[in-house]
Amino acid sequence: MSALKINFFQGQSDLLSEIKSNGEDVENKSIDAIKNKISELFNMKNIHFLFGSGTSAGAIPTMAQLYDKVETHINALELPLNKFVKEEFEKIKLRVEDKNLEDVLGILYSHRVYLKGGDKDNSDLKVCESLIKIIETIIFDEINIDFDDVKYKDNIENYQRFYRKTALRNKDLSRINVFTTNNDLFNETALDSLNIHYINGFNGGLNRYFNPALFNYTFSKRMDTSIDKFEPVENMVHLYKIHGSINWIEDTKNANTFFKIKETFNPNKGENNVLVYPTPTKQNKSLGSPYVEMFREFQRKLLEPLSVLFVIGYSFSDEHVNNIIYQALATNSTMNLVVINDVSDRDIFKIEDDRIFKIWGEKSDGQKIHYFNNIINDILPNVNAFKSESNSLNQFVKFYNENLNK
DSSP states (O other), X not given: OOOOEEEEEETTEETTHHHHHHOSSHHHHHHHHHHHHHHHHTTSSEEEEEEOGGGGBTTBOOHHHHHHHHHHHHHTSOTTTXXXXXXXXXXXXXXXXXXXXXHHHXXXXXXXXXXXXXXXXXXXXXXXXXXXXXXHHHHHHHHSOOTTSGGXXXXXXXXXXXXXXHSBOOTTSOOEEEEEOOOSSHHHHHHHHTTOEEEOSEEESSSEEEOGGGGGOOOEEESOTTSOOEEEOSBEEEEEETTEEEEEEEOOSOOSOSOOXXXXXXXXXXXXXXXXXXXXXXXXXXXXXXXXXXXXXXXHHHTSSSEEEEEESOOSOOHHHHHHHHHHHHHOTTEEEEEESOOTTSGGGGOOOTTEEEEEEEOTTSOBTTXXXXXXXXXXXXXXHHHHHHHHHHHHHHHHHHHTTO
């Protein structure tokens, strides 16, 4: 019998050690143990999710794949018109390792800032800006996918199944909060297709502008037409795109708004797009609007009592995001963190803290349990408002019966 490759830790304690030593039906019992714990955590008042690039894997290229696309595109440029652009890229390639497109853009952005301090007609500046435009356009085009294309069907269904399982919470609990570093529109497309209400910080009709105050709102319905009594709508999600979105643009035409960020219906690459491209300097850009408001909400939500943050598809490579998580753990004693990803080389895995749960590994069929589709199928419970109410009633009856004769 092969050794179990599924891992489930609380702090530094292996929660599957007893099951592994038993040796009978180990995989199924391990998955059940994980699912049971996750179900317990889902009963906490405040549930938050942090999505990274792994949730859109297969549809959106990885950084290495994007690097290859950039290299192929630049190599195909016509000479002599693009001679200096090609030469500039070849120079930068020598300074980066492992096809790291973030480092390439980081070098170019820094070089552009330096060159802008000199002659505005500097030919080197024009070459630098041309190379940046090529790379940003390729990234944008790869994110701006056609959701009618059948090849994205599985990805859309993953998001749909996720929201079917998580959006319909008991009205006595808070609505779920989904924070994502992704710029794509998978979340919005899935939510729209399921008729699930969501607040993403934009309001309006034909023209939708950013207003962070909306994150403090929720949808409610009148319980009785004769009295002013309301209850929250169950199928409701708060969506925070902390690195921006391909359908956000800067729009200064509307003077009657504090934030000049507009949500568009047909995103196109332009100079006024508002999203954080993958670079080491993205933390600096995150200090501006609307990102500062998004990160403030992220920090505020993690400080709420009785919170749990589920991290899915995120590799802990963004220090700005990491710091907010670490600060919340240091400040909020009632916060739990569940990392569902193979990031065992990261600092978060080395911390001895029973509030931190770590899940990763491979099933016997070769499927990674920490991949988004397997998380949805094997780990996440099916949250249902009616079941939750029934469970609460059953728990009360059980408690009453146990204490009746005491």
